[in-house]
Amino acid sequence: MPSTNRSALSPAARREHLDRLRAATADAPLDVLVVGGGVTGAGAAFDAATRGLSVGLVEAGDFAHGTSSRSSKLMHGGLRYLQMLDFKLVAEALRERDLLLTHTAPHLVKPIAFVFPFFRKVIDRSYIGAGVALYDAMQSVGRKRAVPVHRHLLQKKMLTVFPALDGEKIVGALEYYDAQVDDARFVAMLARSAAQLDAAVANYTTVTAYLHDDAGRVIGVRVRVEESGEEFEVHARQTILAGGVWTQDQQELAGAETGLEVLASKGVHITVAKDRIPAAPSTGIITQTEKSVLFIIPWDEYWIIGTTDTPWKLDVAHPAATSDDIDYVLEHANAVLTSDLTRDDVIGVYAGLRPLLQPVSKGEKSSSSTKVSREHTVMAVEPGLSAIAGGKYTTYRVMAEDVVDFAIKDDFAGRPSLTTSVPVIGAQGYEELVASKAEIARSYGFDEVRVDRLLMRYGALLRDVLALIDDxxxxxxxxxxxxxxxxxxxxxxxxxxxxxxxxxxxxxxxxxxxxxxxxxxxxxxxxxxxxxxxxxxxxxxxxxxxxxxxxxxxxxxxxxxxxxxxxxxxxxxxxxxxxxxxxxx
Missing domain, CATH: 1.10.8 (Helicase, Ruva Protein; domain 3)
Incomplete structure (x- = not known):
């Protein structure tokens, strides 16, 4: 396997990657070109590269600059989808979460406990308890558990685990486990993982046109390097569109007469200081609102609180939080907390757009974003151009595998994905570094908290960061x-x-x-x-x-x-x- 130096996306490497994209001519095309550098696109580039294919990845902005850096930072099964009876999606997401925790990205994905409060002693404990019991059971089918089993908490124990909960309203709770991730860093690591396996990856490289042969087949794209204004053609046997909320714009640019329809739903999160909400370490809250699910998620020295779920009908390039969005999140957080948060407690705010498949029934589009399934769809929008949309962050690997399988089924049959076994860069050697945490702390004068932060950001690549300090x-x-x-x-x-x-x-x-x-x-x-x-x-x-x-x-x-x-x-x-x-x- 190539060394980690091959994965480094340095300025010199960028020049080399752009040269390789330029070299993808009609006579020497790439096997696969991926358009879109979010989690699905970066995942697809990595997937295709594990199959030994020649791969390119182009992204108009920075890697993960859209939806994939503005999530709830969770790798989870999606407990709410059990209510929708979407068992397939939940089972798939739980399987993928556990794979990330145990093998492919243990440095980037970490277990987290959630307390689900009960407002009605008998009804909630029965209804929510049954749902979480099913959620837990689905994690034990055919594999070793990656997180602990859930447990019921009486009110006194609940307030010990999460003292900030309002004991006058909340009569008990249930504690269960999922996982969290730094979403933007995860995407950057996927892009580097693809580069490590010889993919040519380039951010700030905008697709300005799709190339067609005389028969109307897509044979690549024309791109513009944003920093120089240079434009050139990149030819590929198969092109994959992983455009998220930009999917329809790209399909129109390609001149496709059919395609996937995507509904953009805005989710807003806020951050507050950790000391504003006392709780046990690595324990958050989940509760339902009338529109969405509210998470209060521990994030190092902060809490991430969200989310909203409202249709977004404006420019998808500029999702924005309003004062009302912030007040909505605060109001619903305060509904479960004993001490109210105020606007003065808000440190940061971010807004992102979920790319949900648009349901169509009898020619009518649904106006509600909360009832849309998160299952993904792959479609040939034109010969040579495959698009993928829908899904959820946790199932990115399955989405990537499915779209690559679909795109290459005629040209490269018998090239299976290896992403269930090939880890994301930084995983190999990670446990060895964890074992030497105390030594790292002594050598560099760091406390244990800082070493843990660094390990979660970089995994085994922390050695490269420390080498800079050595110099x-x-x-x-x-x-x-x-x-x-x-x-x-x-x-x-x-x-x-x-x-x-x-x-x-x-x-x-x-x-x-x-x-x-x-x-x-x-x-x-x-x-x-x-x-x-x-x-x-x-x-x-x-x-x-x-x-x-x-x-x-x-x-x-x-x-x-x-x-x-x-x-x-x-x-x-x-x-x-x-x-x-x-x-x-």
Whole structure:
């Protein structure tokens, strides 16, 4: 297997990957080209690469810049889908969650306990208890359990486990287990896993047209490299569209007469400080609202609280949270907490769009996003162009396998997926590093909490981050305005993780847009100074990146002060997340 150095998405590697995409001509096409760098697209590129195929992956923005960085950060079976009698989806998701926990990504996916409160002693304990018992039973079919069995909690024990729950309203609870993940980092690791197996991957590479032969078959795409404005053709035997909420836009660009219809549903989350909600370590809350499910999820020194579930009919490039969204989340969190949270407690806010398959019945589209199944569909929207939509984050691997199977069934029969056995990069050697946590802490002057954070972000690749500190001890210092992160992590993001803009580092490689109250603005200067030289920025470009990020955050904050989606979207779209830096700009 190639070394981890092959996976490094450095500036030099980017040039090489773009050269390989350019080299995919009509006479020497790629076997598979994937359009879309979210979790499904990156997963499909990794899947195809494990089969020994020549693979390309192009993404218009940064990896995971859309839905795949704005989730609830959970790898879970989807307890709510049992209510919809969607047993197949739940069983599939539980199987995939356990595979990630035990084999393919134990460094990135971790168990988490949830307390499900009861408001009606007999009815809730019977109804919710039966549902969770079924959920648990589905995890024990044909495999060893990856998480503990659920347990019922009487009120006194419930308040010991989660003291912040309102004991005057809540009469008891049930505790069960699922798993959590840093979604954006997971996608970046998938992209690197594909690159490790020789896939050519490139973010900020926009598809401007789909290429067709004389018979109307899709034979590749024309792309534009956003930083240079250069356009070139990439030929492929099979093209896979994993566009998420952009699926229909891409199908129209391809000139497809048929295709998948996707419903965008907005989900908003907020973050608050960990000390505002006392609870046992690694334990969260799940409860139902009239529109969705509310999670209160432990996230290092914070809580992530969400989500909403409302139709989004505006530009999918600019999902935005409103003041009403934030109040909705706070209201429903306060319904179960003994001490109310206020707007002053909110550290960060993020909004994302779930790409749900649009149900069609007798020519009519459903207006409700909450009743749409999360099962995915693969479809040949044109000869040579396969599209996938639907599904849920946890089942990304199955989705990737299904769409690659579908796309290559005629050209490469007998090339099975290996992603159930090939781990995501960083998994191999991870347990060895975990065993040496104390030694790492002593050698670098870190406390145990910091070492645990680093291991969850990088897995076995932490060795590469520590090597930077070995070469320059100053990189072992925390960022001044974001001390949870080391200076080395910012530099590593530019050297190995495909960062092209300041926002990539601040919002997706580090999560400062919702983990610090200034949304990463305070750290912008220091991070830009670290990554700028790696990316060949001059002083003018560095200042442009900083100013653009600050304006982008202010536009988001402006949107959060509005009351409706249209006003929030207008504010959010006023400033781009990254500066336009092509020729003539």
């Amino acid at each position: 320059d001890a100053s990189l072992g210092r925390p960022l001044e305005h974001a001390p949870r992160y080391l200076r080395a992590e910012a530099l590593y993001a530019a050297r190995a993780e495909g960062v092209r803009h300041l926002s990539d580092a601040l919002t997706r490689r580090m999560r400062l847009d919702y983990e610090v109250s200034d949304r990463g603005v305070g750290a912008a200067e220091e991070v830009a100074a670290l990554i700028g030289p790696e990316l060949d920025w001059d002083a003018e470009r560095t200042r442009l990146e900083i100013d653009t990020y600050r304006a982008f955050i202010e536009a988001r904050l402006e949107g959060e002060r509005t009351r409706d989606d249209a006003a929030a979207e207008t504010a959010a779209s006023r400033v781009p997340e990254v500066p336009q830096v092509g020729p003539g700009v």
